[in-house]
Amino acid sequence: MNRTTSRRDLLIGAGLGAGSLALGTLLPGSAFANAASEYVDPLAPRQPHFPPRVKSVIWLHMAGAPSTLDLFDYKPELIKLHGQPLPESFSKGLKTATDGGVGALTATQRTWKQYGETGAWVSDLLPGIAKYVDNIAFLKGCKTEGSTHVISSLKLHTSALVPGRPSLGAWITYGLGSGNPDLPAFVVLPTGKGGAGGGNGQVIWSSGFLPATYQGTSFRQGDSPILFLDRPDRVAQTEQRATLDLLKQFNEKHAARHPGDTELEARTRSYDLAYRMQVAAPEAVDLKQETAATRAMYGIGEKPTDEYGTAALRARRLVERGVRFVHVISGTQEEGIQSWDAHQEIEKNHSVMSKTVDKPIAALLRDLKARGLLDTTLVVWTAEFGRTPYGQTGDGRDHNPWGYTSWIAGGGIKPGSYGSTDEIGLRAQEGVVDTYDLQATVLQQLGLDHKKLTFLHQGRTERATTVFGDVINNIVA
Amino acid sequence: MAAGVMAALAASVMAAELDLSDFDDDLMRSMDDAVKELDSNVGGQDAKASLANAEVLRDGLAWAEKYFSAKPGAPRGPGLAREGQEHVAAVVKSIEAGDFDAASNGLRDVVRTCKACHEAYKPPE
Secondary structure, eight states, X not given: OXXXXXXXXXXXXXXXXXXXXXXXXTSTTOOOOOTTSOOOOTTSOOOOSSOOSOSEEEEEEOTTOOOGGGTTOOOHHHHHTTTSOOOHHHHTTOOOOXXXXXXXXXXXXXXXXXXXXXXXXXXXXXXXXXXXXXGEEEEEEEEOSOSSHHHHHHHHHHSSSSBTBXXXXXXXXXXXXXXXXXXXXXXXXXXXTTOSTTTTGGGGGOOTTSOGXXXXXEOOSSSOOSTTOSOOXXXXXXXXXXXXXXXXXXXXXXXXXXXXXXXXXXXXXXXXXXXXXXHHHHHHXXXXXXXXXXXXHTTTTSTTTHHHHHHHHHHHHHHHTTOSEEEEEOOOOSTTOOSSOOSSOHHHHHHHHHHHHHHHHHHHHHHHHHTTGGGTEEEEEEOSOEEEEEEETTTEEEEESSSEEEXXXXXXXXXXXXXXXXXXXXXXXXXXXXXXXXXXXXXXXXXXXXXXXXXXXXXXXXXXXXXXXXXXXXXXX | OHHHHHHHHHHHHHHHHOOOTTSOHHHHHHHHHHHHHXXXXXXTTOHHHHXXXXXXXXXXXXXXXXXXXXSTTOTHHHHHHHHHHHHHHHHHHHHXXXXXXXXXXXXXXXXXXXXXXXXXXXXXX
């Protein structure tokens, strides 16, 4: 079949072909199929820009946005001002009615304590995580843009307010390649009924304009996270291999006519990966290989923590096997609650959500530490934004992109508290950290310079953090 | 900490009272494009295109300096615009010297100055 070159083909060939050839000799993460050279495995391990502190990242995405004012950011002043209207002096310059009205200032109802040698404040909602504060760098002056979950989730993960850019996990996979050719390099573990990042879906783990092979692989919830892993009973292994080889020949023939078609290349590679995964993946996700004590430590077998604990333990097993980036999305099976998005009944919501994640995350930190993996893994706890110090509809809090807390633990990270919000926790005030800075810091710990990790797209050299991003040097040991 | 709160509040109060409706938004959009193009061209080590982008930024920041100098209630504006021009000049120097790593680092200073000015004077988010 003869096919003339379309405008799209030409653009793809010019942008991904010649561009990648030029970049491939210069930069990490630039090797993939192109029109002018032989196929280069896009997932082959590549040298970072400088010696890495960690090999992998476990990204704990608290979907729906918790109120860090009720978890980590203790504000005595807010307690004093409880019930009063939001003073104009604090809200000047902010468009405060993000998703509802501006009610009276609402004090936290939690009890608070300082923990560890670092003296970090943690509320009674997170007694498990509180035990590990001396391993954690709290970023208490976080800020972002947007006031809806979709927009701010996109910014957190892709540094853009609209879909189309690659997520951080995709950039990392592009930059470093895979650490284990038998498993996906970038895995997504959704939990809860929403199941896909507070309804934000695939765009937050997309490869965007990077080749499709770098996108996240979403595992299913439950005991069988990967569909169709088992070979059908009546198909012998040799028969299956022969079928795949024939399919590969057809695909390669087709690919030769459409050089630079990364979707096709990704599909071909995914067949091979699927074949290898039949051996490697069941072992990687099989939690029965863990001791009963370990499973219990993660809360597996207990209703509130079973699902999230399963994801957290799988995350540990995956990084142990070289998976670069594991994106765990929080959710719950509790009736009437999907995520941390507590516009109403925040006490009930946060009690449920905290109970869901606290024990598993504490176990994850303990387990990683005990196995020496915390030295080579970054654990990032973050959300699309925080919640307001003022109330909404009586007993909820609204979205707050202006000031909230995230935290990082693991290799090369200096524990302690960095930055702050204002006296009522509305706006980041000192040590302000934007999502670009968080991404730049994660990349640096992996040995990637956010200014040098680039990809040529539509004639422009693109970077993970766009033109922004400063490494948070104060928390890097 | 209290001093920090006061400074932030003072800036916010000023921003709220300022009328910036005569600000040249098209120019700001051109500068936004130019800074992204400059980042790309520095990454691609394209000196000619980088210098052209830097020129757009330099002109824009010079205009902003004049604008804010004539605008009561924006005392930080002229200084930030001047600071931006100095950073752009440093970037230009690095490009002319063929040191694109230094140019890339310098560009972060330009962007930080842009953000500082936006935080002080951009209309409420």
